Amino acid sequence: MKQKTLTDQLGIFHSFETSPKRIISLVPSQTELLYDLGLEDRIIGITKFCVNPYHFKSVKKIVGGTKKVHYEKIRLLQPDIIICNKEENTQEIVEELRKICTVWVTDIITIEDNFQMITDFGQLFNCRTEAQKWNDKLAFALSDFKNFIKDKPAKKVAYFIWKDPFMAAGSNNFINELLRLNHFHNIYENKGRYPEIELKKIRLEGDPDLVFLSSEPFPFKEEEAFEIGRFTHHAKTVFVDGEMFSWHGSRLLKAFEYFKKMHLKL
Missing domain, CATH: 3.40.50.1980 (Nitrogenase molybdenum iron protein domain)
Known part of the structure; x- marks a missing residue:
């Protein structure tokens, strides 16, 4: 080199x-x-x-x-x-x-940033062929997923990442990018990157159809679901794999399949 x-x-x-x-x-x-x-x-x-x-x-x-x-x-x-x-x-x-x-x-x-990172690693570590293979696989899987999701109706969501204080994913982060890709409208998109949440205001701030409780960085359990559920009323609470929504890189390939299965259950 x-x-x-x-x-x-x-x-x-x-x-x-x-x-x-x-x-x-x-x-x-x-x-x-x-x-x-x-x-x-x-x-x-x-x-x-x-x-x-x-x-x-x-x-x-x-x-x-x-x-x-x-x-x-x-x-x-x-x-x-x-x-x-x-x-x-x-x-x-x-x-x-x-x-x-x-x-x-x-x-x-963004997903475009993810493609760029893989290309950069290919150049940096002299593994351009492997990097291109991964980008090709991801591009194909992305196209396939967009076709899968195109007729799915949009739903309002709150994606919780932390407790004490309760925090959610907002804008300008990879989680929000993947929520958008899934036709999920993030009710906290205009509240900063990772806003603190007052549970009693959740209906006023967007009244979500779905409440996602992530497995990381805070491992939400049933007790948090019950606590949040007292303020969301009709919203369906869903425990989600945080790695699928927040890990970039090659993990996206598994994430697209995970999202498909998730939609079939919603």
Whole structure:
């Protein structure tokens, strides 16, 4: 690989003389993508939340979480590159990691951003063929899903992500992008990225048809469903797989199938 200059999704230029061989990933969904691109042998460090592929937790070095990392563990691994994400990792973490090596930051709001990330990884890690295969598979699955969903009526939804305080997905994030794709109108779309919710106002603020309780980052259970249900009346409460709505990368392929099955049950 000749010296190459590539730009990450924050618009930061990075120069590489060789394709990075020692990768640390601080983003669970991007760890999964790197694996799916055939880069398992290059990944040397991951977070405790990198649960896919399952065997990584026993063969890769755990260097912390997504919001708190062990800088010395990372330094000792002598990485060539650290993969971060604007939403998952803080700016403070990214700036500290830049003292160790190159930090590549992704920023995924739209499905188009997702395609771009995969293309970027193909160039960055010299696996363009695998990256193109994944983009082709995802493009086909996206087209197929759009055909599936085109006649489905729109429904108003509230997508809860946290408790104490209750918080929901708002706008300008990947969850909202996938809600839109599914013909779900997010009642909190105009309330910021992740607004805090007053349950007693939920009907006034949009009166949703569906209340989605995500499995992550907060694992909602029946007791929260009951608590929220006291204020939503006619809305149907649905427990959803948070990974399918919030993980980007190759996970989208599974997500499209998950969404189809979900619609058949609604």
